[in-house]
Amino acid sequence: TGHHWGYGKEDGPSAWHRQYPVAKGNRQSPIDIIPNEARRDSTLGPIFLKYDQCRSLNIANNGHSVVVEFDDSDDRSVVLGGPLDNPYRLKQFHFHWGGKGCEGSEHTVAGVGYASELHVVHWNAVKYKTYNDAAAAPDGLAVLGIFLELGDDHRWLHMITDALYTVKFKGSATDFKGFNPKCLLPSSLHYWTYLGSLTTPPLHESVTWIVLKEPIVVSEKQLGMFRMLQFNGEEEDQRMRMENNFRPPQNLKERIVRSSN
Ligand SMILES: COc1ccc(/C(C)=C/C(=O)O)cc1
Ligand SMILES: [Zn+2]
Numbered sequence: 001t002g003h004h005w006g007y008g009k010e011d012g013p014s015a016w017h018r019q020y021p022v023a024k025g026n027r028q029s030p031i032d033i034i035p036n037e038a039r040r041d042s043t044l045g046p047i048f049l050k051y052d053q054c055r056s057l058n059i060a061n062n063g064h065s066v067v068v069e070f071d072d073s074d075d076r077s078v079v080l081g082g083p084l085d086n087p088y089r090l091k092q093f094h095f096h097w098g099g100k101g102c103e104g105s106e107h108t109v110a111g112v113g114y115a116s117e118l119h120v121v122h123w124n125a126v127k128y129k130t131y132n133d134a135a136a137a138p139d140g141l142a143v144l145g146i147f148l149e150l151g152d153d154h155r156w157l158h159m160i161t162d163a164l165y166t167v168k169f170k171g172s173a174t175d176f177k178g179f180n181p182k183c184l185l186p187s188s189l190h191y192w193t194y195l196g197s198l199t200t201p202p203l204h205e206s207v208t209w210i211v212l213k214e215p216i217v218v219s220e221k222q223l224g225m226f227r228m229l230q231f232n233g234e235e236e237d238q239r240m241r242m243e244n245n246f247r248p249p250q251n252l253k254e255r256i257v258r259s260s261n
Contacts, residue, residue: 028250029196030106047082063170088122116148147215186214
């Protein structure tokens with residue numbers, strides 16, 4: 001129904017504000033993170049990722065990215081600590097990437113982008129009854145951002161890329177059991193944190209961002225597999241390769257970025 005948002009010239013990030021005026025809000029994401037201007041905060045403790053009991057359910061193409069969803073019916077897998085007042089439940093993860101050889105991350109560091117960015121989305125089930133309620137609340141979501149840089153093959157990413165052919169078109173989904181996202185984490189959990197938003201419509205200002213400083217390394221071949229995905233559904237005439245599905249950095253406004261020790 002009606003005109004949907006995308007990443008093209010007419011329906012891309014610069015046009016989103018028409019249907020989603022919060023796009024010009026005071027806590028929008030992503031941002032450019034300037035390490036020298038981040039405030040080292042000794043009250044910021046480490047984050048803990050309790051993923052050992054996580055239950056992945058499926059992998060899907062939602063027309064904007066490829067998403068792996070988890071069973072969030074209990075507190076089996078959560079993120080806690082750091083800037084968070086309580087545990088947040090693991091809900092899904094997805095990626096953003098560029099075109100061949102181009103940058104595709106959403107956050108940038110001192111003006112420099114990475115090849116891709118992984119977002120691991122968690123929600124505050126202590127304070128909110130449902131994920132949708134949490135997604136619209138100022139302390140509803142905690143999203144872990146992990147940069148992907150190009151280099152050698154990532155030893156475990158093939159578990160995702162091997163499944164991409166099954167979700168080539170928008171609206172496709174297949175079973176995806178037994179995947180634990182801890183295999184996609186870098187060795188250090190040092191992070192920057194700030195208050196921001198979803199980076200896709202509805203752009204709710206509901207995210208406590210936790211962006212890891214250390215990128216993971218994936219190969220151009222592996223990242224290239226993501227570009228086999230398509231924005232369009234199987235029945236649509238217009239074939240559009242899924243790439244450059246990232247929002248550029250937004251105004252920091254009156255915010256500060258804090259740094260873990
Ligand atoms: C309508 O409910 C929504 C909840 C979450 C999201 C996310 C997680 C968006 C994003 O990743 O930027 C979207 C819609
Ligand atoms: Zn994202």
